[in-house]
Amino acid sequence: METVGRQVVPADLKYEFELDSESDSPDLLKIVPLTGPWVVAIERCVLNGQVKGVTDKREAWRVACAAAQIHARDFEASWLAENHISIDAYINENIQRILSMSVSDYAALMMAFEQGLLALDHIVRLRVFDDGFALMPTKGGEVYAPYRFCFDAIVPYGALEVWARHEEPIGDDAA
Helix, strand or coil: CEEECCEEECCCCCEEEEECCCCCCCEEEEECCCCHHHHHHHHHHHHCCCCCCCCCHHHHHHHHHHHHHEEECCCCCHHHHHCCCCHHHHHHHHHHHHHCCCHHHHHHHHHHHHHHHHHHCCCEEEEEECCEEEEEECCCCCCCCCEECCHHHHCCHHHHHHHHHHCCCCHHHCC
16 A cells, blocks of 8 residues: 555556657656545646646646656655645646657657556546546446536535644654
């Protein structure tokens, strides 16, 4: 098990791939599932206009999701906190990196991203739309409504207060 933000996910729940595998030093990357804080950060990035130069709304959401989910294979989410980097800043930097790629590298990355999303489909399947993204149930054959939401809108204020209290040191962890 591995801790991602406040979530604990199986360490093997990732999709690994190489970008530019013909090169002498290909980029070794992984795609990981989204967790709550990353979902909220994606929404802030897109809604605040951080995906500059992309006129297709669906593509803007797709780029932001890719920026949040694609990492170097040795990346650990704890690195962000250790280096005082916000998730938003990390995603924004990755958005700019993706958008600055050549057309062929961009196409290869986004194709690998789509393959990774399919490989990571488990309980829900991430799908991107013009006005955001949704988590679609993966139960075969039956029709289910998507889990479409703005994360902050569905979490009651009381739950947010409890989370805030648990982020403070408790007991022996206190200064």
